[in-house]
Amino acid sequence: MDRKEFFIDGAWTASLDGGAHQVVEAATGRPLAEAAMAGAADIDAAVGAARRALAGPWGELGNPGRADLLDRFADELQARGRETAETVTRENGMPIKMSKSVNGYGPAFMVRYYAKLIRGLGLEESRPSAAGGRTIVRREPVGVVAAITPWNYPQPLAAMKLAPALAAGCTVVLKPSPETALDAYAFADAAVAAGLPAGVVNVVPGGREAGAHLVRHPGVDKVAFTGSTGAGRAIGEISGRLLRPVTLELGGKSVSLVADDADLDLFTARLLDVSLPNNGQTCHAGTRILAPRTRYGEVVDAITETVRGYRVGNPLDRGTQIGPMVSRAQRRRVLDYIGIGKASDARLTVGGGVPAGLAEGWFVEPTVFADVDNGDVIAREEIFGPVLAVVPYGTIDEAIAIANDSDYGLGGSVWTADEERGIEIGRRIQTGSFGVNHYELDLDAPFGGVKGSGLGRELGPEGLGPYLVHKSIYLAASAAS
Numbered sequence: 024m025d026r027k028e029f030f031i032d033g034a035w036t037a038s039l040d041g042g043a044h045q046v047v048e049a050a051t052g053r054p055l056a057e058a059a060m061a062g063a064a065d066i067d068a069a070v071g072a073a074r075r076a077l078a079g080p081w082g083e084l085g086n087p088g089r090a091d092l093l094d095r096f097a098d099e100l101q102a103r104g105r106e107t108a109e110t111v112t113r114e115n116g117m118p119i120k121m122s123k124s125v126n127g128y129g130p131a132f133m134v135r136y137y138a139k140l141i142r143g144l145g146l147e148e149s150r151p152s153a154a155g156g157r158t159i160v161r162r163e164p165v166g167v168v169a170a171i172t173p174w175n176y177p178q179p180l181a182a183m184k185l186a187p188a189l190a191a192g193c194t195v196v197l198k199p200s201p202e203t204a205l206d207a208y209a210f211a212d213a214a215v216a217a218g219l220p221a222g223v224v225n226v227v228p229g230g231r232e233a234g235a236h237l238v239r240h241p242g243v244d245k246v247a248f249t250g251s252t253g254a255g256r257a258i259g260e261i262s263g264r265l266l267r268p269v270t271l272e273l274g275g276k277s278v279s280l281v282a283d284d285a286d287l288d289l290f291t292a293r294l295l296d297v298s299l300p301n302n303g304q305t306c307h308a309g310t311r312i313l314a315p316r317t318r319y320g321e322v323v324d325a326i327t328e329t330v331r332g333y334r335v336g337n338p339l340d341r342g343t344q345i346g347p348m349v350s351r352a353q354r355r356r357v358l359d360y361i362g363i364g365k366a367s368d369a370r371l372t373v374g375g376g377v378p379a380g381l382a383e384g385w386f387v388e389p390t391v392f393a394d395v396d397n398g399d400v401i402a403r404e405e406i407f408g409p410v411l412a413v414v415p416y417g418t419i420d421e422a423i424a425i426a427n428d429s430d431y432g433l434g435g436s437v438w439t440a441d442e443e444r445g446i447e448i449g450r451r452i453q454t455g456s457f458g459v460n461h462y463e464l465d466l467d468a469p470f471g472g473v474k475g476s477g478l479g480r481e482l483g484p485e486g487l488g489p490y491l492v493h494k495s496i497y498l499a500a501s502a503a504s
């Protein structure tokens with residue numbers, strides 16, 4: 024399973040100046056495989072290859088030709104889906120059932136989606152101009168894209184960048200996280216099998232330094248980043264100075280707002296998917312639960328009993344609902360936040376430590392704190408683990424004010440018997456996406472954040488725009504006639 028070479032310029036390439044990283048299995052804490060880690064010279068080589076590929080056969084393909092190649096790329100990704108899903112589960116602890124869908128099938132779906140979108144899109148359109156002539160509006164690829172991804176949903180988050188970038192005619196340098204370096208090679212293997220021209224997709228796993236070098240690189244035309252808000256701010260500053268377009272998908276602290284008329288059975292049935300997906304290691308997880316004072320005890324009891332019943336264990340078992348954290352460091356971070364919660368006035372109702380019998384690997388008990396004040400650290404900061412904070416509210420206006428009193432704005436949901444009321448509440452929440460009685464990303468609709476959750480949108484037709492630049496060619500009235 025070792026991956027000791029990068030994929031650069033269509034070939035397997037030994038590192039010029041990087042090192043190696045031992046990828047560890049999250050459920051056991053034992054070594055899984057070794058992966059090469061890029062240094063600056065490796066990043067330079069990858070960017071150089073991507074620049075050359077822009078001017079090569081890839082740049083000469085029209086939209087239909089590119090769409091055909093992308094469909095083949097999607098088929099090859101899908102053919103590797105089962106294996107890819109298992110690799111991710113070993114790397115980051117995502118329960119296999121979820122991994123099969125998001126890591127196994129998600130990338131192929133997204134590549135096909137954007138292939139279909141460009142089939143129907145001309146490269147140029149001619150419009151009558153306001154001055155009586157004509158203007159040709161061209162859609163050109165923005166150029167070389169630096170795609171930098173985190174470890175929590177490594178496959179779909181890479182595909183959310185690769186698919187529209189390639190559809191637009193760009194070339195890509197993908198820099199995955201060290202923790203999930205192995206699964207990223209599915210994109211390289213599929214690119215080879217599908218016959219993508221050399222240099223169109225380059226895969227160079229690496230750490231923070233390699234990412235920073237890529238962001239600053241003069242050969243990069245656009246940065247597409249998903250990760251923490253801290254890293255996103257640093258990348259945004261550099262991109263601003265360089266006037267380099269950037270998309271930033273960052274952290275979150277979303278709400279699950281339980282209205283006074285909520286169906287609690289429905290809410291608790293969907294709690295895992297909405298508030299603790301991927302063991303809580305999810306940017307849009309609704310980990311801040313707002314519960315009405317009129318039903319507070321009932322809501323807290325229902326959440327506590329539901330969470331107590333979750334099956335925690337090996338994420339490769341189909342019945343597992345909560346797997347381990349990605350790494351020892353991530354478990355430490357989550358346990359530290361649980362310690363902060365215990366030291367506050369909040370009330371621990373279930374969990375709060377390492378589960379019995381699971382000392383190996385990076386497991387944390389699913390944990391619930393009740394009586395949390397929205398000003399508490401555990402209600403304000405992204406924990407990125409299986410920890411829920413239940414905050415009481417009085418009126419619905421107060422609940423909306425609490426929801427909006429956050430540094431973040433990424434996801435969120437409301438639970439109510441009245442869908443119209445739910446939509447109205449959704450309109451008033453400062454966020455990039457919101458669900459009524461569920462929360463599930465729609466790959467056909469834009470996704471992204473406001474405030475500290477980021478800039479720009481991915482997915483849907485809107486997700487193609489950031490990879491295109493428009494050029495207008497003005498024709499004089501006399502030439503137009």
Ligand code: NAD
Pocket residue numbers: 171172173174175176180198199200201229230231233234235236238249250251252254255257258271272273274275305306307405407433472476477
């Ligand atoms: P991270 O910011 O530490 O790292 C993300 C990626 O960026 C990695 O590849 C890392 O090597 C690289 N990186 C880190 N610092 C960098 C820098 N200064 N310059 C360039 N590259 C840099 O995040 P993580 O711990 O891997 O992932 C968890 C975070 O990602 C959470 O905050 C989570 O909310 C966020 N996330 C957001 C979304 C979204 O769509 N909004 C989705 C998933 C995860």
